[in-house]
Amino acid sequence: MKEILTQINPVFDHRNRLGIMSILAVNDWVEYNTLKELLDLTDGNLASHIKPLEASEYIIVRKQFVGKRPQTTYAVSETGKAAFRAHLDALEALVKMGRDDD
Amino acid sequence: MKEILTQINPVFDHRNRLGIMSILAVNDWVEYNTLKELLDLTDGNLASHIKPLEASEYIIVRKQFVGKRPQTTYAVSETGKAAFRAHLDALEALVKMGRDDD
Numbered sequence: 001m002k003e004i005l006t007q008i009n010p011v012f013d014h015r016n017r018l019g020i021m022s023i024l025a026v027n028d029w030v031e032y033n034t035l036k037e038l039l040d041l042t043d044g045n046l047a048s049h050i051k052p053l054e055a056s057e058y059i060i061v062r063k064q065f066v067g068k069r070p071q072t073t074y075a076v077s078e079t080g081k082a083a084f085r086a087h088l089d090a091l092e093a094l095v096k097m098g099r100d101d102d
Numbered sequence: 103m104k105e106i107l108t109q110i111n112p113v114f115d116h117r118n119r120l121g122i123m124s125i126l127a128v129n130d131w132v133e134y135n136t137l138k139e140l141l142d143l144t145d146g147n148l149a150s151h152i153k154p155l156e157a158s159e160y161i162i163v164r165k166q167f168v169g170k171r172p173q174t175t176y177a178v179s180e181t182g183k184a185a186f187r188a189h190l191d192a193l194e195a196l197v198k199m200g201r202d203d204d
Binding site for chain 2: 002015019022025095098
């Protein structure tokens with residue numbers, strides 16, 4: 001049990017971060033506003049969850065101008081991909097354990 | 103995506119709570135000290151995660167004396183079982199989504 005729990009990555013251990021990573025896992029570059037909409041988050045809430053993912057270098061940020069409009073997009077890094085996979089493995093093991101009552 | 107995330111139960115949305123629920127899902131009554139050991143938590147930490155689970159009536163507490171020693175044990179309630187199952191379903195859906203890059 002301890003072994004599984006230590007595999008759960010604290011950086012991913014919140015539903016909104018799982019959401020961000022899941023979206024970035026299947027899409028190459030995703031705009032800030034798209035993330036906000038898909039996850040139904042406020043600016044403050046999205047920013048607070050993006051921050052630790054960025055600090056851990058699990059996601060990459062690109063800021064650019066499209067015409068005169070600034071645009072911020074995000075992608076998952078290779079490190080982030082590997083870390084997220086390990087996290088999903090741990091979650092899967094926990095899900096299996098929690099279901100053993102059936 | 104929004105639909106999956108709203109199925110993630112905030113009360114369970116922490117690895118230690120997943121751990122507590124997984125242990126209680128497969129064991130009838132578990133002693134406080136056993137939980138502490140299995141999860142490798144301090145008293146304060148375990149108590150802080152037991153509290154919301156108890157407040158939501160997802161787990162049941164039994165306090166009794168074994169000889170002169172007080173003993174606190176926990177079990178999952180029927181409500182807790184159903185809620186945890188729904189949570190695991192949502193996690194599973196998220197895991198599947200996050201793995202779609204393979």
